[in-house]
Amino acid sequence: MTGRTTSGPSVNEAPKADERRHAWAYLSAVTQGASRTVSAAIAEHGVVEVADAARKGSAGAELTAKLGPRAHLDTAAADLERLDRAGGRLITPDDEEWPAWQMLGFDQLDTATDAEGPPLALWVWGQRRLDELVERAIGIVGTRAASGYGEHVTAEITGDLAVDGWTVVSGAAFGIDAAAHRAALGVGGTTVAILACGVDRAYPAAHAKLLRGISESGLVISEYSPGTVPARYRFLARNRLIAALSGGTVVVEAGWRSGARNTAAWARRFGRPVMAVPGPVTSAASQGCHRMIREGEARLVGNARDIVEECGPLLGVDDDRDAQFVRALDGLSGDLALVYEALPATDACEPIAAAESAGVSVDRVRAALPLLEMEGLVQRDEDGWSRVAGR
Amino acid sequence: MTGRTTSGPSVNEAPKADERRHAWAYLSAVTQGASRTVSAAIAEHGVVEVADAARKGSAGAELTAKLGPRAHLDTAAADLERLDRAGGRLITPDDEEWPAWQMLGFDQLDTATDAEGPPLALWVWGQRRLDELVERAIGIVGTRAASGYGEHVTAEITGDLAVDGWTVVSGAAFGIDAAAHRAALGVGGTTVAILACGVDRAYPAAHAKLLRGISESGLVISEYSPGTVPARYRFLARNRLIAALSGGTVVVEAGWRSGARNTAAWARRFGRPVMAVPGPVTSAASQGCHRMIREGEARLVGNARDIVEECGPLLGVDDDRDAQFVRALDGLSGDLALVYEALPATDACEPIAAAESAGVSVDRVRAALPLLEMEGLVQRDEDGWSRVAGR
Structure with a gap:
């Protein structure tokens, strides 16, 4: 054993880790979301190998179909640098902070389309360790058209959960999402926002300051590379990540048709508790929650204690x-x-x-x-x- | 066959029917509520025979224990006359209008105390036929301390049900009960009040006019003979009759501990649908409803349509x-x-x-x-x- 030998691995590993990180960044940007095909290829051949094959156009037909159109765009170095300057980073399955057990939910899906796979990697803005943040996390989601009642109840419930040490996960949208993030920040708690666009883009623009606040005490997360613009299908994909990174999902207010119900459906597919908060039957903003409770899709919860009762045991916190x-x-x-x-x-x-x-x-x-x-x-x-x- | 032979039975039957009615009235007044022991004795020996034995003190020990203390008080004739003058009558299992299938619920009880038996007979105030009234009936109950929201929702839901031809059954108490009766009357619908005292007593006194209104378009009902005063255990017994005479029971608002939840528990024991209306989680008046929904004791309903969906099929009205x-x-x-x-x-x-x-x-x-x-x-x-x- 010599000094050189001991230092050898770190000299050799650093470039290797860097190469792998670039490969993840490249494949994430090229795939533009999740792909079971790409994930399977990485699991079989390795991330560097798949990235190389994609760049050379020598990947198999199936993989080329997924990656081909954008395979020539290698923005990895630029993306990583851009995020680094902004105080962000790329988290990949290679990293210790990768939320491994949360991602196991994807293995439990009975059926899933190619795009419904686990994220290849996560682009984040903020300094906290992701695995620690989501160890005890609850998703709080709801309609953009929240009522005063809905915002009040969100603030009450979220504040209590955050004080109790739970991380509040939501989507940074108007209405319930924003009320949840704000309440968590308001009590000095931790909150995570998952975006349908690159984390360097403030969306909605009115939430630029809110997102900065979230990045300072928690994390802003996206599976899309920096610069990606929001799109409808990305919001649906984003909802699956809220559900995946949360030990349970609570819908505070949701109209008859609502993105929040989509998030709840994801939590159900992952086998995580789905909860809904009731409200006046005269309120359109509560119709979706009532329907979910009525149809047995969600358990009624009225306060933070009910939520902890549902989620605590599964997360082993009922000590x-x-x-x-x-x-x-x-x-x-x-x-x-x-x-x-x-x-x-x-x-x-x-x-x-x-x-x-x-x-x-x-x-x-x-x-x-x-x-x-x-x-x-x-x-x-x-x-x-x-x-x-x-x- | 001669004229005399044909008229014979009616000459003989009228006194016999009268004798039986007196026997029911006597046993109802003496038993002061329900008694499985008394009901069983009547089924075995006949109502007139049990009444005779009771009057003579020659009934068995078990029966004497139930009837003995009051067996010497034969107020049947006076009670029947009193109610007749007030526009009421006694309905017994002999009568065609006896709600026979509703009473089958009592046969389905797994366990029941002696006092949890079917009513011996029903004292009613009003002209309508009982069996027709309760053919399609929904119990609407809730807290006396109703909120403005609760009264509003009760009126909406009850009005819609009554317009749709459903009879609204409740307990004439303050709060949700009164709102339900009033809404049914307000749309020209039919409503039935079940009291914990004699139907000749207006209780609560403030509802004297309401009860008169109910008697004019529907029925005021009690298993207690005229003059009986309300008592706590009679309210609980009354709740079981609301549940028994309704095809399903809806709780609109109920506190954590509430008589309405007792009525709901009875409906559940009878195997009838139990429903609860949610409200703001910030409202104490909705806590009981939320708990029932959360614990799976009641199905969430938000409007009359939800209720008909629950109860209609069981009552064969989903034509x-x-x-x-x-x-x-x-x-x-x-x-x-x-x-x-x-x-x-x-x-x-x-x-x-x-x-x-x-x-x-x-x-x-x-x-x-x-x-x-x-x-x-x-x-x-x-x-x-x-x-x-x-x-």
């Missing part, structure tokens, strides 16, 4: 502490429940503020708080009383 | 015309759906009024109406346009 916490919460009634609900999710507050919010006298709030503290549900510090996070 | 009607309604979208919904359920209105209500221009309403007419969904007369009743 003793969580179970104890949920039992304690479930046992609350009367003043205790009112006061607990009245405490803010993140900040602390004084009993008088909690009394006002709970609609209960200050004396009764003062009596309830020590009991809640004994249950391990609230805590006191110099700023006042606050909830204890569930985990 | 061609209904199916065609439902299909036509289901096919509506855009302007057609908006305009159809904007038309009043009973009155007719002019296009300009429909336009205002639908939030669609008059021109578009004028274009939509003839299309709806072709579908057989709306009709025009001298007063304007109106919906065609589903059946």
Whole structure:
């Protein structure tokens, strides 16, 4: 063993890793989305080999049909550099942070078209590790034409989930999606946006600032190479990634026909919990949710606790502490429940503020708080009383 | 065969029928509710025989335990006369109008306490035939502490069901019950109130006028003899009759713990469809409904059509015309759906009024109406346009 020998692999591996990364970037850009044919070829022959064959036009007929039209466009180096400058990177199945178990969902599909395969690689904007972010993730999606009720409920539910340590995954669209991202950011939580275009494009343009905020605390993700413009079929493909990267999907409001129901259908195909939030039957924005619940396509959920109950066990987070916490919460009634609900999710507050919010006298709030503290549900510090996070 | 022989039976039967009616009235008043022991004894020995034995104190020990304490109180004649003067009557299993198939539900119960038996007889106030009234009946129940949303939705759903010829069964309580009765009366429909006290007592007192209205177009019903005061256990027993006399039960709003959920539990035990209407997750009045839907205890329904879809087939009312009607309604979208919904359920209105209500221009309403007419969904007369009743 000499110094040279020891350093040898890293000298040799670095260019190899770089070559592989370029190959993934090239194939991702050329494929423009997913392709089971391309994925299968990579699994069989290797990513560098498939990329080389594609560049030379020597891939088989089936592969050439998928890659041929764009095979001469090798933008990999430029794409990677462009994203690097913007604070992004390409995550490939070679990387430790590749969300491997989430991608297993694609193996469970009974039938799938060629384009319904797993993403070849993921272009991301942001610094966090993807596998850590999506370890405990919930997709929150819904109609662009959200009602005030829908946005309010999204903020409530998402805020509670984010405080509890769940990553909120959504699509950065207007309406429910944006409300979910904003609520997660608002409580200092983590959120992931999955786009139907390159991550260097702010779409919708009005969400440029929101997307920047998401990239700073979480990740903006796309399977499309930088510069790709949004297109209808890409939104549908994007929905499958929201479902794939989430431990469960919640639809807050959805009209009769809705992209959110498409995301929910994907979650169902992946065998993940699908949930829907009901609303007034007089509200058009809730019709899709009601239909999903009615048809048995989604389980009714009314709050973050219901959602954790559905998704927690599957993600192995129903540990003793969580179970104890949920039992304690479930046992609350009367003043205790009112006061607990009245405490803010993140900040602390004084009993008088909690009394006002709970609609209960200050004396009764003062009596309830020590009991809640004994249950391990609230805590006191110099700023006042606050909830204890569930985990 | 002589004239005397022919008239013989009626001369002999009238007193016998009268004697039997008195026996039912006596046993109903003495039992004060249902008793499987008493029902079984009547089935075995006959109603007159059981009444005689009870009066003489010669019934078996088990029967005496049920009847003994009140067996000396023979108020049958007085009760029958009292109700007769008020425009009421006693309906017994001897009568043609006895709702025989509805009562079969009691035979399907896996387990039941003695008091959970079928009613011995039913004291009613009103002129309509009971069996005809409950042939197509839906129970609509809910919390006394109804929200504005709950009352509005109850009125919408109940009005549509009543216009469609369904009898609306409820408990005449404050809140959802009253909204259901009122909506049925409001569209000239039929409604049945089941009380936890004698039908000669207006309970709650504030509903005296409502109960009179119900008695005039439908029936006010109780298994308790005239003069019986309401009691907590009678409300629970009353709930089982609402479920028993309805082809399905709908809970519109219910808190976490609610009598309406008790009625729903009875409907479930009888094997009848149980339905619940969702509402805002922020509303305490909807928590019980959401829980029932979430736990699979009730199917989510959002309108009368959903309810008919659940109950119609069981009651054999999914005839061609209904199916065609439902299909036509289901096919509506855009302007057609908006305009159809904007038309009043009973009155007719002019296009300009429909336009205002639908939030669609008059021109578009004028274009939509003839299309709806072709579908057989709306009709025009001298007063304007109106919906065609589903059946």
